[in-house]
Amino acid sequence: MKVTVVGAGAVGATCADNIARRELCTELVLLDIKEGFAEGKAQDMMQTAALLGFDTKITGSTNDYAKTAGSDVVVITSGLPRKPGMTREELIGTNAGIVKGVCENILKHSPNAIIIVISNPMDTMTYLALTATGLPKNRIIGMGGTLDSSRFKYQLSQHLGCSPADLNAVVVGGHGDTTMIPLIRHATWNSAPVTDFLTADQQQQIVNDTMVGGATLTKLIGTSAWYAPGAAGAALVESIVRDQKKLFTCCVSLDGEYGQKDICLGVPVTIGKNGWEKIIDIKLNEEEQAAFNKSADAVRNMNDVLKTL
Numbered sequence: 001m002k003v004t005v006v007g008a009g010a011v012g013a014t015c016a017d018n019i020a021r022r023e024l025c026t027e028l029v030l031l032d033i034k035e036g037f038a039e040g041k042a043q044d045m046m047q048t049a050a051l052l053g054f055d056t057k058i059t060g061s062t063n064d065y066a067k068t069a070g071s072d073v074v075v076i077t078s079g080l081p082r083k084p085g086m087t088r089e090e091l092i093g094t095n096a097g098i099v100k101g102v103c104e105n106i107l108k109h110s111p112n113a114i115i116i117v118i119s120n121p122m123d124t125m126t127y128l129a130l131t132a133t134g135l136p137k138n139r140i141i142g143m144g145g146t147l148d149s150s151r152f153k154y155q156l157s158q159h160l161g162c163s164p165a166d167l168n169a170v171v172v173g174g175h176g177d178t179t180m181i182p183l184i185r186h187a188t189w190n191s192a193p194v195t196d197f198l199t200a201d202q203q204q205q206i207v208n209d210t211m212v213g214g215a216t217l218t219k220l221i222g223t224s225a226w227y228a229p230g231a232a233g234a235a236l237v238e239s240i241v242r243d244q245k246k247l248f249t250c251c252v253s254l255d256g257e258y259g260q261k262d263i264c265l266g267v268p269v270t271i272g273k274n275g276w277e278k279i280i281d282i283k284l285n286e287e288e289q290a291a292f293n294k295s296a297d298a299v300r301n302m303n304d305v306l307k308t309l
Contacts, residue, residue, distance in 0.1 A: 001025040001241050004071040004110070005233075006102050007078030008032035008041045008060070010223075011118060014230025015075055015237075020045055020056040022234065024241050029068050031061045033078070038062060069109035073240055075233050076102050076129070079119040084219050091120050092305050099125045100132050107133060114139045114275045116236050117251070118229060122175040124302045126251045126264040138275040142251025144175025145266030147232040149249045151213040152182045155206045156194055166190055170249045170282070171210065172258075172266050173295035180266070181291045182210045186282060239271035252276050259289065260296045263303070 003025040005016045009032075016030050030045075032038035042060030049055070061067040068074070079095035099119050106113060115133075117126045117140070126142030133140070148171035153164040160167075169187035171180050184203050187194045195203060209216070217225040239246040250269050254260045257279050258267055268280040284292060 002027045002029070002071045003237060003241070004029040004031060004068040004074045004106070004113075006031050006068075006074065006076045006106070007119075008034070008038040009077065010226035011229045011233070012075070012077035013041050013045075014226045015077060015118075015233040016041070016058065016230075017045055018231055018234035019237055020049075020054055020058055021052055022238060023054050023056050024234070024238050025056060025072075028056050028058045029061060029071065030058060031063065031065070031068060033063050035062050065105040065109050068106060071106070071110040071113050073116065073237050074106050074110065074113045075116045075118060075237065076106075076125075077118045077229075077233070078102055079125075084222060092124055092302060093309060095119050095121070095125060096128055096306060096309055099128055103129050103133050107135075114141070114240055116141045116143055116233055118143045118233050120175075120224075121302055123179075123251050123264055123266070123299045124306065127253075127299075127303050128306055130253055130264060136275075137253035137255075138277065140253065140264075141236060141271070141276055142175070142264055142266070143229070143233050143236060144251050145171055145180075145249030146236060147229050148175060148180050148182075148210065148213070148266070150228055150232060152187070152206075152210045155209045155213070156187060156189075159202050159206055160189060160194065160197055162189060167194070169194070170268055172249060172268070172282070173292055174265060174299045175251065176295075176298070177212050177215050179295040179298045180211055181288065181295060182207045183282065183284075183288065185285070185288070236271055240273060240275065243273040245270045245272045245277070247271075247280060250276055252279065254279075257281065258284070258292055260293075263296055263300055265292075265296055265299060
């Protein structure tokens with residue numbers, strides 16, 4: 001099994017580190033455009049192998065896509081990160097060219113690869129990857145909802161005083177501060193609805209804090225977060241390479257599901273060896289469906305920008 005991570009910055013390196021530690025592949029390639037950067041990160045990680053006890057071979061490459069040949073899964077993290085006060089949408093012009101170029105180069109050497117997109121604005125970059133490559137839709141996966149759902153569980157755990165691992169909670173819709181929809185009505189603490197333990201004010205606070213989770217971290221640390229996004233990417237890789245059929249919220253191509261077409265948006269899907277394999281239909285009430293439609297409209301407006309580039 002071979003996995004490539006494109007982009008050796010904080011998110012890409014963290015994703016690669018998680019993949020190596022969990023031995024999700026025998027060969028891992030870390031690629032970056034900056035001379036020597038990926039090679040240095042790869043060597044640094046390899047020097048932890050004896051200490052951490054993993055056998056994954058990690059190779060760094062400066063823009064040499066030939067070294068990625070035969071990859072089963074490719075994670076794309078490359079592109080400019082967010083800065084304080086910056087929206088994900090503001091990155092579209094620069095990152096669209098980067099993501100399209102990466103996809104083209106990857107598929108020259110790994111035509112059967114499953115592609116996971118982390119680059120922002122993630123929903124639009126996922127749509128771009130799908131339309132630019134012409135790949136079967138199940139092989140293009142946007143990571144955003146996986147991260148947002150993890151942040152949702154974190155916020156819930158802080159209010160409930162419980163382990164995030166005991167929570168089931170999903171965020172659907174776009175991966176943006178105003179487009180994501182934390183479905184608190186559907187969230188459970190093991191099998192009990194979390195709404196049984198939280199006041200209406202607490203519930204609204206949790207939803208609000210989840211939606212600005214990324215912006216909060218960007219303000220605190222001066223750039224985009226990396227530990228949770230990297231871990232989210234690695235979790236999707238694990239479910240693919242181990243055919244776990246785990247349920248994640250991912251940005252995938254919709255063809256009538258949730259009332260939307262010709263768009264990539266976050267919905268619950270099972271992830272296995274074929275990529276995303278099944279969309280799970282959560283029954284949304286009228287208010288939730290209206291929010292989902294509004295989110296789709298906002299993402300579609302961002303997608304329209306691609307036509308002007």
